[in-house]
Amino acid sequence: MENNNCGQIKISNEVVSTIAWIAALEVEGVESSQSIADKLLKNNGVKIQLEEEVVTVDIMVVVKFGFAIPDVAFKVQENVKNAVETMTGLDVSQVNIHVQGVSFKKDKEEAKKN
Numbered sequence: 505m506e507n508n509n510c511g512q513i514k515i516s517n518e519v520v521s522t523i524a525w526i527a528a529l530e531v532e533g534v535e536s537s538q539s540i541a542d543k544l545l546k547n548n549g550v551k552i553q554l555e556e557e558v559v560t561v562d563i564m565v566v567v568k569f570g571f572a573i574p575d576v577a578f579k580v581q582e583n584v585k586n587a588v589e590t591m592t593g594l595d596v597s598q599v600n601i602h603v604q605g606v607s608f609k610k611d612k613e614e615a616k617k618n
Contacts, residue, residue: 515592521550524561524599527587531579533571535607549604559588562600566607577601 525548528534549564561584567576581599588596 515594517552517554520552520554520559520561520588520592520594521548523587523591524550524552524563524584527583528563528565528580531576531583533568533576534580535566535568535609554594557594559592559594559596560598560600561585561588561596562602564602564604566605567603568607568609573603573606577603 528550529536551562553560553562563580563584565577565580567573580601584599585596588594
């Protein structure tokens with residue numbers, strides 16, 4: 505929450521969560537990992553912990569087959585941290601990546617064509 509001469513600015517956890525999720529999806533090698541529970545809860549596999557003006561982000565991702573998991577996870581951390589800090593002005597202390605699986609979608613689609 506930020507105070508200025510006109511009043512307070514409070515950014516909801518849902519806004520921070522959305523920013524983080526979009527930033528994660530921008531990274532090459534990340535597949536949408538929305539489960540039915542995530543869709544119902546509308547959290548996109550992102551958990552935000554906001555204490556004062558410091559944010560901790562936990563994000564669940566699925567990595568596309570053929571991409572190095574550590575490289576993709578590091579890029580997601582960087583992109584999420586930069587996006588959240590730039591758009592909200594909040595400090596991001598941690599971006600914890602939880603790799604939930606590997607996606608073979610492309611291979612399945614190519615097999616269907618053959």
